[in-house]
Amino acid sequence: MEALGGYPTKSSNQKAKKLTVLLSMTVGVGCLFLLQTQLVRQRKHNDFYSFEVQDAKGRTVSLEKYRGKASLVVNVASHSEQTEANYMFLQELHRELGPSLFNVLAFPCGQYGDTEQGTSRDIEAFARSTYGVTFPFFSRIKILGSQSDPAFKFLTDSVQKIPKWNFWKFLVSPEGKVLRFWRTDEPMESVRQEATALVRELILKKRVEL
Known part of the structure; x- marks a missing residue:
């Protein structure tokens, strides 16, 4: 008033x-x-293991369970010309070095041509039945564009490179930091050497702690 x-x-x-x-x-x-x-x-989210992701069955999984181990994170595909060679190599490496100190972590991505189709469960089942892989599989993700998966974006931001094709490999330290990455066409033997060296360092460290 x-x-x-x-x-x-x-x-x-x-x-x-x-x-x-x-x-x-x-x-x-x-x-x-x-x-x-x-x-x-x-x-x-200051390291890779601080993220949560979806597994192939759609369940939320904390990557914290892999902390303290070395990880090789790979964007995989079922129908790429590199699929067979890479799955055989990754499974061999996972068997040799893991899983107590090392894991291959597979993230399917369908943004590179028609190399990855179907549901996440189908993708995992195909890899296990066709190539006998036993390493962890996660839900199909996006890597390119604004809807890129946050955990995988952490990897690409760390190296300032975005995969141009399937089967890029990121070596992650036990603390969750990206140590190195390899493109699809780079020698897989280099991946083996670096991953093996990192696991040996872990073994020596644990012996000293004991």
């Missing part, structure tokens, strides 16, 4: 001040919450 002459009353001024203070406090609290959420998110 206004006084004669159009001037606001003292009561109106007090209400306006209270409303302004309330709005300012609300905005301030909101900003602090967003800032805190961002900081927590940054702390939470």
Whole structure:
């Protein structure tokens, strides 16, 4: 209600001040919450093992279970010209070095031509029945574009390279840091040497701790 002459009353001024203070406090609290959420998110995802992903059956899996081990993370495909050679090599490496200190972690991706189709369960079942692989499989992901999987994006951001085809390989340390990556056409023997050397370091470290 206004006084004669159009001037606001003292009561109106007090209400306006209270409303302004309330709005300012609300905005301030909101900003602090967003800032805190961002900081927590940054702390939470400072290494590969801090992420959660979906397995081939659609269940949420924490990569934390692989912390303390070396990992070779690979974007796999079922119908690529490199599929057979890579699956045979990856399974051999997984059998030789893992799984107590080393794991191959397979992430199917269908963004490279028609090399990966079907559901995540179908992809996993095909690899296991056709090539006898035993290493962990996860849900099919996207690597290219704005919908790229956060865990895999951590790998590509770490090396500042995005896979141009299937079967790029990322060697991840026991602490979750990316040590090296290999393109599809690079020698697999180099992958074996680097992964083996990292596992040997882990073995020596554990012996010293004992």
